[in-house]
Amino acid sequence: MNKVKLIAVFAENKPGQTARITGLLATAGVNVRWVTIASTGPFGVMKFLVDRPDAAFATLKQNGVAVSFLDVLAVEVTDRPGALHAVADCLAQNRLNLDNASGFVANRRAVLVIELHELERAQTLLQQAGLRVLTQAELLSL
Amino acid sequence: MFWDRVIETLERAALARLQLERLQTTAARVAARVPFYQRQLAARHVTPDHIRSLDDLRRLPFTTNADLRANYPEGLLAVDRRDVARLHTSSGTTGKPKALFFSRRDLDAAAELVARCFVMTGATADDVLQNMMTYGLFTGALMLHYGAEKVGLMVIPAGPGNSDRQLMLMQDFGTTIIHVTPSYALYFADLLEKRGLRPCRDLTLRKAYVGAEPYTEETRHKIEQGLGVDVYNCYGLSEMNGPGVAFECGQKHGLHVWEDNFLLEIIDPETSEPVSDGQPGELVLTTLNREAMPLLRYRTRDITALIPEPCPCGRTHRRIQRITGRADDMLIVRGVNVYPQQIERVLMGIPAVGRNYLITLDGLDDMSVQVELAESGFDGQVEHLVNLQNQIIERLRAETLVKPKVELVPPGALPVSEGKAKRVVDRRRL
Numbered sequence: 001m002n003k004v005k006l007i008a009v010f011a012e013n014k015p016g017q018t019a020r021i022t023g024l025l026a027t028a029g030v031n032v033r034w035v036t037i038a039s040t041g042p043f044g045v046m047k048f049l050v051d052r053p054d055a056a057f058a059t060l061k062q063n064g065v066a067v068s069f070l071d072v073l074a075v076e077v078t079d080r081p082g083a084l085h086a087v088a089d090c091l092a093q094n095r096l097n098l099d100n101a102s103g104f105v106a107n108r109r110a111v112l113v114i115e116l117h118e119l120e121r122a123q124t125l126l127q128q129a130g131l132r133v134l135t136q137a138e139l140l141s142l
Numbered sequence: 143m144f145w146d147r148v149i150e151t152l153e154r155a156a157l158a159r160l161q162l163e164r165l166q167t168t169a170a171r172v173a174a175r176v177p178f179y180q181r182q183l184a185a186r187h188v189t190p191d192h193i194r195s196l197d198d199l200r201r202l203p204f205t206t207n208a209d210l211r212a213n214y215p216e217g218l219l220a221v222d223r224r225d226v227a228r229l230h231t232s233s234g235t236t237g238k239p240k241a242l243f244f245s246r247r248d249l250d251a252a253a254e255l256v257a258r259c260f261v262m263t264g265a266t267a268d269d270v271l272q273n274m275m276t277y278g279l280f281t282g283a284l285m286l287h288y289g290a291e292k293v294g295l296m297v298i299p300a301g302p303g304n305s306d307r308q309l310m311l312m313q314d315f316g317t318t319i320i321h322v323t324p325s326y327a328l329y330f331a332d333l334l335e336k337r338g339l340r341p342c343r344d345l346t347l348r349k350a351y352v353g354a355e356p357y358t359e360e361t362r363h364k365i366e367q368g369l370g371v372d373v374y375n376c377y378g379l380s381e382m383n384g385p386g387v388a389f390e391c392g393q394k395h396g397l398h399v400w401e402d403n404f405l406l407e408i409i410d411p412e413t414s415e416p417v418s419d420g421q422p423g424e425l426v427l428t429t430l431n432r433e434a435m436p437l438l439r440y441r442t443r444d445i446t447a448l449i450p451e452p453c454p455c456g457r458t459h460r461r462i463q464r465i466t467g468r469a470d471d472m473l474i475v476r477g478v479n480v481y482p483q484q485i486e487r488v489l490m491g492i493p494a495v496g497r498n499y500l501i502t503l504d505g506l507d508d509m510s511v512q513v514e515l516a517e518s519g520f521d522g523q524v525e526h527l528v529n530l531q532n533q534i535i536e537r538l539r540a541e542t543l544v545k546p547k548v549e550l551v552p553p554g555a556l557p558v559s560e561g562k563a564k565r566v567v568d569r570r571r572l
């Protein structure tokens with residue numbers, strides 16, 4: 001299936017923490033393609049799309065960072081109002097709960113990154129609804 | 143098995159009569175010979191004649207750590223110097239130590255109590271004791287040593303450390319019992335594992351007397367598995383002879399306090415009022431059978447609780463729970479007594495929690511706990527962090543009755559100090 005592997009990091013919501021993590025990744029020669037920083041209360045979780053997830057995971061782990069892989073779906077949507085609604089609607093109709101979503105635009109193509117529990121079922125449903133679910137390779141080559 | 147069946151199973155009323163008689167003797171002795179106690183008694187308008195029942199104990203003054211230091215070196219001595227047979231000291235973290243004197247008779251009485259402990263756990267003259275406590279000014283090793291000799295065990299005065307030599311002695315002389323601190327016992331168990339030694343196959347150990355530091359039931363099980371022994375909890379403090387003040391019997395449920403030698407009270411460390419039976423509080427001990435340096439109502443600062451029920455082993459001397467903390471560590475939050483050890487026990491029981499935590503008291507009376515997540519405790523889901531946080535709050539509330547704020551922090555986020563980690567920051571201005 002077309003799931004995408006992100007690197008999730010549990011870091012303190014403090015100045016300098018993001019820089020420390022990105023610094024470690026840069027030193028390991030890992031390219032960060034996209035990042036989102038979600039903070040719930042006092043702690044923050046950063047999620048990275050990187051070109052080499054295994055190398056990123058290893059280098060962070062070695063440096064004592066609380067790191068984990070996180071599987072998500074990347075859905076290509078048309079860059080116009082209502083696109084997000086189409087995805088949300090498809091999931092809601094099938095009683096799939098969206099845990100988290102964020103989007104970005106690269107080379108005029110809009111991508112929605114979504115986190116939910118039943119990735120495989122969600123992918124099938126989204127594809128049936130005519131939406132394109134990108135593979136890791138496709139996402140990285142945007 | 144009893145060392146002294148008559149006294150160990152003496153019915154409570156007879157025991158109480160013996161205690162009263164000895165309390166009266168002790169009060170008279172210090173009133174006659176110790177200027178410190180003379181002043182204390184005079185200030186309370188109490189004379190030894192006022193002690194007519196055991197309840198009158200409460201008319202007597204407390205003795206504290208600070209009193210022992212203030213009367214260093216000889217201020218609390220109740221016999222002539224020529225009648226002192228041994229000096230021990232109890233060191234503090236700062237300043238002068240506490241000086242503790244024992245007469246020949248005191249040393250013999252202390253050894254008697256230790257002999258009771260040994261026989262109570264099933265030790266006989268066939269056993270070989272490897273005493274892995276520090277010999278010297280500290281009471282830990284010597285006081286146990288002479289009790290073991292009384293029972294007829296062969297004693298190997300190994301002292302602590304030098305694990306290779308410990309192992310050699312154990313193997314060459316067939317050690318069956320060790321006397322050891324919990325931290326060294328764990329270290330030694332780890333060493334055996336690293337060497338590929340299996341205690342049940344390669345050693346002849348059967349029991350471990352573990353004391354001198356408070357430890358938990360989980361640690362007992364770890365030591366029992368790692369060394370292939372039965373662990374008996376051993377409590378004592380140098381001010382009260384050292385080891386053998388209280389000891390576990392074969393039931394391994396609570397420690398019998400030798401009440402013919404020590405009068406025991408459990409009080410609220412703040413109000414100094416007695417707590418009801420079974421409630422946690424500070425252990426207070428009065429020596430009943432000591433001549434060189436009797437101590438009245440000594441505040442041990444150790445937190446325990448009385449087990450009022452009779453023990454199936456038949457001993458009438460009451461039991462106390464294992465020591466759960468030090469009164470000096472106690473925090474009072476919203477009127478509730480909270481011990482950092484309670485918090486530690488809860489946190490260390492949750493696998494996703496890492497090694498470090500920090501308790502902060504702030505504002506009017508708020509307790510917050512920063513908890514480091516274990517490196518393996520993160521799976522990328524914010525939702526799981528929130529759940530973990532709530533779980534910690536709920537468990538701490540159930541344990542301490544205070545609902546804390548809990549902040550999960552990444553591994554390594556909390557400051558690590560040299561040696562003992564700083565666990566409590568009190569910023570309240572009350």
Ligand SMILES: [Zn+2]
Nearest residue numbers: 391453455457
């Ligand atoms: Zn018993």
